[in-house]
Amino acid sequence: MKTDIENIEIDLFLEAVFKCYGYDFRHYARASLKRRIKKLIKKNGYKRINDMTSDILHDRSFFLKVVYDFSITVTEMFRDPSFYRNLREKIIPYLKTYPFIKIWHAGCATGEEVYSLAILLKEEGIYNKTTIFATDFNGDALETARQGIYSLKDMQTYTTNYQKAGGKASFADYYHAKYKSAIMSNALSQNVTFANHNLVTDSIFGEMHLILCRNVLIYFNRELQNRVLSLFNESLVKKGFLALGSKESIQFSSLENDFKPIDKKNKIFQKIKQANI
Amino acid sequence: MMHQIKLNLKEFKCIVIGVSAGGMEALSKLLASLPADFPLSVIIVQHLHKTSTGYYLEYYNEKCSLFVKEAEQNETIKAGNIYFAPPDYHLLVEDNETLILSSDEKVNYSRPSIDILFESAADAYREKLIGIILTGANNDGDEGMRIIKQKGGFTIAQNPLEAEFPVMPQSAIDTGTIDLILTLNEIINELIKRYK
Numbered sequence: 001m002k003t004d005i006e007n008i009e010i011d012l013f014l015e016a017v018f019k020c021y022g023y024d025f026r027h028y029a030r031a032s033l034k035r036r037i038k039k040l041i042k043k044n045g046y047k048r049i050n051d052m053t054s055d056i057l058h059d060r061s062f063f064l065k066v067v068y069d070f071s072i073t074v075t076e077m078f079r080d081p082s083f084y085r086n087l088r089e090k091i092i093p094y095l096k097t098y099p100f101i102k103i104w105h106a107g108c109a110t111g112e113e114v115y116s117l118a119i120l121l122k123e124e125g126i127y128n129k130t131t132i133f134a135t136d137f138n139g140d141a142l143e144t145a146r147q148g149i150y151s152l153k154d155m156q157t158y159t160t161n162y163q164k165a166g167g168k169a170s171f172a173d174y175y176h177a178k179y180k181s182a183i184m185s186n187a188l189s190q191n192v193t194f195a196n197h198n199l200v201t202d203s204i205f206g207e208m209h210l211i212l213c214r215n216v217l218i219y220f221n222r223e224l225q226n227r228v229l230s231l232f233n234e235s236l237v238k239k240g241f242l243a244l245g246s247k248e249s250i251q252f253s254s255l256e257n258d259f260k261p262i263d264k265k266n267k268i269f270q271k272i273k274q275a276n277i
Numbered sequence: 278m279m280h281q282i283k284l285n286l287k288e289f290k291c292i293v294i295g296v297s298a299g300g301m302e303a304l305s306k307l308l309a310s311l312p313a314d315f316p317l318s319v320i321i322v323q324h325l326h327k328t329s330t331g332y333y334l335e336y337y338n339e340k341c342s343l344f345v346k347e348a349e350q351n352e353t354i355k356a357g358n359i360y361f362a363p364p365d366y367h368l369l370v371e372d373n374e375t376l377i378l379s380s381d382e383k384v385n386y387s388r389p390s391i392d393i394l395f396e397s398a399a400d401a402y403r404e405k406l407i408g409i410i411l412t413g414a415n416n417d418g419d420e421g422m423r424i425i426k427q428k429g430g431f432t433i434a435q436n437p438l439e440a441e442f443p444v445m446p447q448s449a450i451d452t453g454t455i456d457l458i459l460t461l462n463e464i465i466n467e468l469i470k471r472y473k
């Protein structure tokens with residue numbers, strides 16, 4: 001009984017956030033959503049979800065804080081090194097044949113993956129003909145991504161990741177240390193456009209050769225996953241590539257037949273059919 | 278400690294197990310004792326290093342008559358299957374008895390975290406859930422056991438006297454929400470073998 005009321009309160013909260021601010025979390029995977037809402041209540045000293053909902057409706061800055069808390073921005077550089085190695089070995093040679101390249105990095109969080117990708121493109125000699133669109137709906141995270149300043153103590157792990165990912169130079173050449181921070185080289189973000197984009201409510205990005213969206217779909221329920229996958233399908237050029245997180249797949253989705261797996265383990269897919277728009 | 282255990286497995290649907298340091302041996306002993314027609318599903322968080330490969334699955338599969346697998350996103354839970362949280366992902370149970378993964382922050386310095394699995398499973402299965410805490414050197418699982426109890430489920434801690442690392446079961450016992458404290462053999466003989 002108690003949980004039923006809790007579920008109603010969660011529904012009301014999600015509805016309020018959507019109606020009032022246009023952020024649609026109604027189709028996010030429920031169990032982790034519930035956990036995060038409960039955490040928020042505790043953190044902000046509320047007794048009931050409904051009490052928080054009513055404050056959210058009347059206070060936009062509080063809402064933004066909650067949304068940013070809500071979105072899980074856990075990430076790292078060269079996360080899953082074998083993914084980057086296979087991207088380098090299997091996909092980059094293909095991209096090299098294009099006169100110019102457009103890449104969409106969706107759900108880039110605080111940007112660590114974007115700088116990783118930029119390094120890879122530099123080392124393969126195609127950075128200069130590439131434009132990267134790096135998007136997320138979390139404005140705070142995007143700001144960090146834009147600045148490209150990270151904690152120095154993480155660089156050790158990232159260096160190991162970089163080497164495992166088949167890095168060709170010295171990772172230390174890509175940032176300089178200042179106090180406890182690592183400041184990423186400006187040359188890496190030259191061709192990157194950071195932009196706010198909500199995968200649930202915003203529309204397509206056209207003519208992409210490669211879309212990376214890793215560890216984002218995992219938070220969506222099946223219906224929303226299908227919707228976002230069609231958005232990617234429509235945004236890709238013919239034979240464009242799609243890279244997902246290591247626990248995500250196109251298999252069992254409604255787009256299963258529109259893509260073929262290039263690397264099953266590392267979740268790299270290629271579009272084989274034209275989307276019917 | 279051979280008291281009468283008043284627990285009928287037929288009234289339950291799922292067992293969740295949390296195990297950390299020293300877990301490989303305890304867990305394989307327990308899982309190997311489950312018969313091929315075991316009627317409950319088993320979901321496990323074992324703290325492993327994040328780069329652990331599928332080796333541990335092979336290891337357990339070799340010893341068990343039940344099918345042991347790593348949980349996949351959106352997978353429907355089946356009776357008689359043993360599911361492990363993949364290294365470096367949290368594992369949660371949805372109300373419609375499917376499994377989902379998440380890469381949220383670590384909880385109790387752990388990902389996967391026992392608390393996260395137990396709390397969501399308690400919501401989904403309520404009084405049809407059994408929670409078991411085995412050996413370990415931290416206190417992940419305390420909150421989870423408390424919530425399992427609160428939702429009407431049943432809670433068991435491995436006897437700290439025999440546990441390789443007693444901290445985790447002891448810490449669960451100290452929450453005051455544990456129904457039974459049992460050795461591995463008691464769990465196997467009294468609970469699992471008796472269900473028929």
Ligand SMILES: C[S@@+](CC[C@H](N)C(=O)[O-])C[C@H]1O[C@@H](n2cnc3c(N)ncnc32)[C@H](O)[C@@H]1O
Nearest residue numbers: 071072073075107109137138198199200214215
């Ligand atoms: C766990 S992070 C993944 C970061 C990175 N791609 C990686 O794999 O390391 C998930 C990101 O998805 C973003 N996200 C969640 N829902 C979104 C939506 N509807 N639109 C755009 N971004 C979203 C979050 O803000 C967060 O930064």
